[in-house]
Amino acid sequence: MxxxxxxxxxxxxxxxxxxxxxxxxxxxxxxxxxxxxxxxxxxxxxxxxxxxxxxxxxxxxxxxxxxxxxxxxxxxxxxxxxxxxxxxxxxxxxxxxxxxxxxxxxxxxxxxxxxxxxxxxxxxxxxxxxxxxxxxxxxxxxxxxxxxxxxxxxxxxxxxxxxxxxxxxxxxxxxxxxxxxxxxQPEAPELTWEPFVAPLAPVGQTEYDVIIVGSGIGGLTAAVELAGKGAKVLVLEQHYLIGGACTTYTRRGGFKFEAGVESISGLGEAGPLRHLLQRHGLEEEITWLRNTYEFREGDERFIIPHDYTGWRDRLAERFPEEKEGIYALFAELKACFEEMYTVFMPDRLVPHIPQTVEEMNAYAEQNPHYLRWKDREWRELLDAFVQNQAVRQQVSILTGYVGDKGERTSANSMIALMGYFIVGGYRPAGGSGKLAMKLAEKLKQYGGDIRISTDVTAITVKENRVTGVQTDKGVYKAPVVISNADPRVTYEQLVGLSRLPQAYREKVRKLEPSMSLFVWNAAVDTVFCTDRLIHYTFPKPMRLSSLDIAFEGAGVQSASSLDPSLAPQGKSTITINLVTKAEAGVYAAMTEDEYQALKNEIDAICRQILEQIDKKAASHILFSEVATPKTMERYMRTYEGSVYSIKRQMMDSEFPYVKSPIEGLYLVGAGVGYGPGIEAVVISGGDAAERLGPYFEARSAGQNTA
Structure with a gap:
């Protein structure tokens, strides 16, 4: 009016x-x-x-x-x-x-x-x-x-x-x-089905209410949430360790390495991970160690302090011509971040999206900064405040946490990543696997079960309704299956595209894998020079000649320097990540000798990188190992070895959906809904559980009444 x-x-x-x-x-x-x-x-x-x-x-x-x-x-x-x-x-x-x-x-x-x-x-x-x-x-x-x-x-x-x-x-x-x-009512007609929940919990040894394929944090979140509401839950994991990318494994000599997770967000007062831990009495079960970040370009070093405003002040001091823009940018990002979290509430893991006209208008009035940028690219946000490329590069240090688009990453994702500096990014003491272990322990307390070294080979479907899963160790039955595997792997390998509507088949085929990594892990007989996570831009590109790939930079870090429990006293673990394309098929097609030669070349490159960062550590290497996209495909069960599952498209960010056109089948994880990162996959697992939870709560209430 x-x-x-x-x-x-x-x-x-x-x-x-x-x-x-x-x-x-x-x-x-x-x-x-x-x-x-x-x-x-x-x-x-x-x-x-x-x-x-x-x-x-x-x-x-x-x-x-x-x-x-x-x-x-x-x-x-x-x-x-x-x-x-x-x-x-x-x-x-x-x-x-x-x-x-x-x-x-x-x-x-x-x-x-x-x-x-x-x-x-x-x-x-x-x-x-x-x-x-x-x-x-x-x-x-x-x-x-x-x-x-x-x-x-x-x-x-x-x-x-x-x-x-x-x-x-x-x-x-x-x-x-x-x-x-x-x-x-965003669901298409083929997604409007209701899940089947039996009046009584199944009693057979191979019968469950819910089976979860994969023990990544998204799957474990859904498992704990549903088991806590009375569901009989089974989690099946192909590996001998649980946690997916959130796994800590041990090598000879007592050196412990991370499968992928190096920093975790979502632990602020409004963070969904904190809500998850609080709901299940796990908040005091994990000691969190805060990460610090270091930006290196050649011989130049810039340490990003814990204090968000301290980072701003140091940048402004280093680039005085951009001072006004830097101050305005940091203020805008903090406002955006705080407004982003107004949709989270202590009693839920999933953001509350405004549903009515009144809620939408109120949300717009209360959150103008966030709404201004959430549907735009990160570069557009930066353009409004700073132009200096060095400044832009530094504030974009974490784009690699969600993909390989650089400044073309969505502003929404980058605003969330600012939480690593505003609230903090953390490691669980004892390794990231501690988080998965604590969730698994809670699941068992609720009566749920986890079976490791059990490979799901198919999700069984009859008359377009899930009936359970086929594994290398037998058949397990359930009317609800939640897949924590990559969406393409789920649809193409476990379900079969022929079971999907034609429109879905085309959508699945168009899904592209996100980036992958070459990961070099080493044990050294000395203490590494820093406990900071280093974003290192090389003085000049380093070339992998066997595949004609040029690397502009790398991520370098020593988890044991922040958490000494991960290595013997006086020694260290070191990890170097090199971004590459998710093309596991390329490596699978190599002969054994070709593949080993590739690993040897990557090993040599990473030793050169370590030499540039810490010469003493480079001369005290006890052993090293190399993982490729082929390794990621095998252990993380992602399409072509992507480390972040499928590439998120800004124009169709809702697909793949949490619900599938197969009745009783849900999807969670980095490839669904909320993107990569522990905080995001917690939300995805919470989303699936929120959809299913009321059915089990009603059943439990009915049984208690009876």
Whole structure:
């Protein structure tokens, strides 16, 4: 209604000119009002097209009436005004700046100006006004040509504005409600099935309510949540260790290495991981060690302090020409981060997405910074504040945590990653596997079961409904299966594309793997030079000749330097990560000798890198080993060995969905919904559990009543 009021204000001069007699007085009054409105808009720096048109027209009309009394200005003026309005509204649509946007922006938080719904509403409204102005032009022409009597012509030329006013009152609300309904029921028809939950928990040794394929943190989250609500849950893991990428394994001499996770977020007061631990009494079971980050470019070093503002101040000191932009950027990112977490509540792991028009409007008003950037790319956010490439590179240090797009990473992902500096990124003392172990222990306390070294070879389906899984050790039955495997692996290898609707088959085939890694792990007979996570940009690219790959930089870190329990006293573990494409098939096609030669070359490159970081450690290597995308494919069960599952596409970020078109089959993990990282996969596991939980709670309540 506020928007409509602003539009009506700019229609006042025309109404006055039409209603006030004599005509010269009406035109003069209209001119005065139009000029006052224009002056007010100029002062507010929000000038409207209609205000300018009104002022110019009535100024011209007043001059004509003064110099040539009796000229039928109003009759011909109507034609001029409405013709100009018709053309301007049509052009505003073509230029993607709808006429009504000028007014809507004054009454709507800036954060929603780029929201698809906001733009759609204004495109529709402007289209309506363009049509109505065209009709007004037509009847104004008929009046000017004396086809219609003056009085009738005046009415028929201007009555369309009333219809425009009514449309402005009704359409936005109607479209908002339609959008809210769509948000509440986003599922396609093939996803609207209800899961089957038996009236009583299964009692057979191979029968369960829920089977979870894979013991990654997403799967374990779902398992613990559902077992805590009374479900009989079985987790099946192909490896002899649980945790997926969140696994700590031991090599000779007592050296412990991480399978992938080096820093964990989501532990702030509003963090979903903290909520998960609190809900299940695990908050005090894990000691968290905070990471520090170091940025190196050749011989230059920059240590990022724990204090977020300290990082800002050091950057501003180093790049004084960008000081103002750096301060503004850090303030904007902190505001975005804090607003992002307003959707999390202590009693839930999944963000509460606004469902009603009122909630959407309130959310927009309360979270303008986050909404301004969440659907845009990281580079767009940086462009608004800083230009220096060194500054941009440093604040983008963690883009590799979610993929290989660099500044083309979604701003939404990068805002979440700022939590590593605002709240902190942490390691569990004893290794990341401690988190998986504690969740597994809690699952068993709830009556659930985990079976390791059990490879799921197929998810069994009958008449489009899940019946259980086939493993290398037998068949397990359940009406609900949650796959923590990569979505492509789940659909192509475990389910079979032939069981999916044709549209889904095409979507699955189009899924691309995210980045992969060459991972070099070494044990050294000395203490590594730092406990910081190092982002190292090489003085010049290093080339892997056997595959013609050039590396620009690497991640270097020693987990044991922060957590001495991971290595014998006085010794260290070292890990170097080199980003590469997820092409496990390339390595699988190699002969044994070719593959070993490749590993040897990677080993040599990583020893050179270590030499540049810590010469003493490089001369005290006890042993080293190399993992490739082929290794990732084998142990993480991802398509082509991707370390972050499938590549998230900004335009279709919801697919793959948590629910599948196979009744009873759910997907969780880095490839579903919320992306990679421990915090994100906790949310995905919580999402699946939230959908299923009420069924088991109802069953437990019924059994207790009985």
């Amino acid at each position: 506020k928007t409509l009021g602003l539009i009506l204000l700019d229609f006042i001069p025309l109404a006055v000119a039409l209603l006030v007699n004599p005509r010269w007085l009406g035109c003069t009054a209209a001119l005065v009002i139009a000029m006052l409105l224009l002056i007010m808009q100029i002062r507010r720096k929000r000038v409207k097209t209609l205000a300018v048109i009104n002022t110019l027209y009535f100024l011209t009309a007043a001059v004509v009436i003064l110099l040539v009394p009796g000229t039928p200005v109003l009759e011909y003026g109507q034609v001029t005004i409405y013709l100009i309005l018709t053309i301007s509204t049509a052009l505003s649509l073509l230029s993607s700046q709808p006429f009504t946007l000028q007014y809507a922006k004054e009454t709507t938080p800036e954060a929603v100006w780029n929201h698809p719904l906001f733009l759609t509403i204004n495109r529709v409204l402007t289209g309506v006004w363009a049509l109505l102005f065209s009709l007004s032009t037509l009847f104004a022409v008929l009046t000017a040509l004396r086809v219609l009597p003056l009085e009738i012509g005046m009415i028929t030329a201007n009555i369309w504005s009333i219809i425009g006013v009514v449309a402005n009152m009704i359409l936005p609300r109607y479209m908002q409600q339609r959008y809210a309904v769509k948000m509440q």
